[in-house]
Amino acid sequence: MTGRRRIRSTFLPALIRRPARAIRTAGALVVCASLAVGCGIVPGTGGAGDDPITVMTWAPQKTNATNKPGMPALALAYARHVNSHGGINGRKLRVLLCNDHNDSVDAAKCARRAVKEKAVAVVGSYSQYADSFFPILEGAGIPYIGGYGITNGEFTSPLSYPVNGGQPALLAGLGRELARTCGPVALVRPDTIAGDELPTLINSGLRVGGHSTASDLRAAEDATEYSTPSERALDQATTDLTETGCVVPALGDRTSTFMDSFRRARENYPEVRTDTVLGSVDQTVIDATGGASSPYEGAYITGWYPVETDKRWDGMKKVIREQAFTDTRIDPADAGVQTTWIAYTALEAVVKSLGDSDVTADSVRRTLDDGFKVTTGGLTPTLQWQFQDVLASVGFPRLVNTDVTLQVVRDGQLVAARKDAIDVTKTLQGADANN
Incomplete structure (x- = not known):
């Protein structure tokens, strides 16, 4: 259709992509924010010893279409909360932020930045351009935990771990x-x-x-x-x-x-x-x-979740009050903010289960693939990701929360x-x- 904006990644059943054999990790000029250390983590040290655990959250901001500024803002508040209590298993959580601008090129840049920075996961994020970012994440083995549920790739990619039914x-x-x-x-x-x-x-x-x-x-x-x-x-x-x-x-x-x-x-x-x-x-x-x-x-x-006044959101609201009280971007009633909260609680549970083991993209992914169960305090059913599930026949094999x-x-x-x-x-x- 002439003049029609094309969003390539959609709810169309597709053959599951095989991870790309190689991904170039040249740095992309995207804006990021981080906690604990600066943006220039030494390559190859992303998950070992006492180094911070690096993750990324991305979402569109300041665009003429959909904007989700509350999602990266909540990610930073969550990290401040975790780090104020000694981190996860004694290690700080470092959050990188990226704005995909509702643009396929920028979405790919965000994914390349996650690869370069040795992120162990992309968490609680929103992007319409799964065809741009998933091949890059798949090539590097980086799991995508808690996407917003706006694209088909989130329910088909073997490295996607959605927390809602989109x-x-x-x-x-x-x-x-x-x-x-x-x-x-x-x-x-x-x-x-x-x-x-x-x-x-x-x-x-x-x-x-x-x-x-x-x-x-x-x-x-x-x-x-x-x-x-x-x-x-x-x-x-x-x-x-x-x-x-x-x-x-x-x-x-x-x-x-x-x-x-x-x-x-x-x-x-x-x-x-x-x-x-x-x-x-x-x-x-x-x-x-x-x-x-x-x-x-x-x-x-x-x-996808209980109403914002439900007491099951009290934990999230407490973190917002303590860590982001003046941040007007964070609305606890926003479904994106809520999704980011649940995604980060899932990540924290996985990392805690690893104990003293290295926290890497591979170890996080293996844990999730081995049947790890995530409870969310009743905000969702218990989450457990299995590739072949009851909805595989209609094109949603990764949809586990219905x-x-x-x-x-x-x-x-x-x-x-x-x-x-x-x-x-x-x-x-x-x-x-x-x-």
Whole structure:
């Protein structure tokens, strides 16, 4: 499609890549921040003796599309917390940061920097460009722990260890709920290759409930207004006036921009409801769009984890208060921040299990591959990564956490819609990811 932004790494089933035979580790000029020591660790000493344990976290910042500054900020706060308590097994945790700028070239530069700096893992990160960074990490044997779940590679690469079910789980779970509560459903999603997979996923949930498939409406990922997509979505959602239609914007950071246009457009249409997924909407967005008078009032929103007010997040909030109280980039309700927290708790558990052994990319990876189990205080099911799993047949062999939480906006507050998480394994098994 002419003028369409192409994101190469998506939720398309693919043959699992074999690690590249060799990767050049020439230094790339990317901005990094670190703790414990400077950025110039001596090559070859990344995991031995009393040297710091080096990891990297990357995410896009200051771009015209999706931005996740809270993820690297939380990574630094976690490292400050760990180091203030003597490190892990007596060794400091050194965190390198990288901004991939939502750009494939910069994503590759971040990965090359991780190789050069002898990082033992890339942890709690966000990037849409898995095709750019995974071959580099795979060639160096560096595990990718706790990606955001935005690309197919995170659920297919043998070096990926995801902590949530990504967009597949969120949209399948949302579709299942909307089948029960909505009339016509209109999905507004990015006009990208990654966006091309979203209709299949939400439709897998709709079909489970015996519902017709959603209207698929494409929109520019970085638009400054969405009046035309809003009107098209309202047209589709009101084709049956006997039932309340639902509009599902899944545009990431641009969802708020969409809702500005949608609020104006809906004045000329019958009542519809909006529903979406975390990562597109959180409590700060609801507050900014009017609280109880927000267009999200009554909306169902699927997430990977318990609501931010759940006591199971108290540990994370304590670290934020103690180590990053004035850092406005860190929002404890942000799904990216939460994912980074869980990813770092997983890393810490793996490193602790190694005791006095060398901490290297190889030892971390071997531990994870040997059936190591990670508990997260109830924030997720117990995590254990096995390559061949029940979702391998639909293209997600590394997807091990299929739990989805259902939340709803009531009186302007995002609260749990049901007590327990929903397991969407069977729903995803019914998704034909080849279409």
